[in-house]
Amino acid sequence: MPAKKKIDGPKLINMVETGIHQQEIMKVFKFNTAAQLRAHYLEALMKAGKAPEIKTGRGKAKANPSKEVxxxxxxxxxxxxxxxxxxxxxxxxxxxxxxxxxxxxxxxxxx
The missing domain is CATH 2.10.260 (Pemi-like Protein 1; Chain: D)
Incomplete structure (x- = not known):
């Protein structure tokens, strides 16, 4: 899987909020698919604090570790x-x- 593109999150959020068409945004950020645009937009919103972080299984240790062996x-x-x-x-x-x-x-x- 290729490395995730580094994008200017605030610029992406601004372009979406001002109503710029999806195709134009994809050209500016060189996204190949609408799914890439949505994924980066969601990531930018989470980093900006405008959307709650999605909890994943990676990163921090579990609060209640399993007692299974x-x-x-x-x-x-x-x-x-x-x-x-x-x-x-x-x-x-x-x-x-x-x-x-x-x-x-x-x-x-x-x-």
Whole structure:
């Protein structure tokens, strides 16, 4: 995917608000499609504070990190770093694993 064009947001907003035709705006900013024009216009509005930011999954960490873990293809259990830090574990810690009625239990045994 090509890098996003750098545009003059306030100029784009001004052109749209003054009623300049879409084709003319596309020529000035060298947009190939109307979708590019709309995407850049929305981005300019958000940067100018005229439209609320769209929240995405990228960037900031989640407020409530998931408590789910993953079993890799090799059979390793992968615990997210946020959970490791929250529980005070560090590299080299050793555990015993037991099967329980509700699932599994990890008990810290070393280091």
């Amino acid at each position: 993953l079993v890799s293809k090799r059979g390793s259990v992968v615990i997210p770093k946020t959970m490791i830090d929250e529980m005070g574990f560090s590299a080299g810690n050793q555990f015993t694993v037991r099967k329980t009625k509700s699932g599994i239990s990890l008990k810290l045994t070393g280091k």
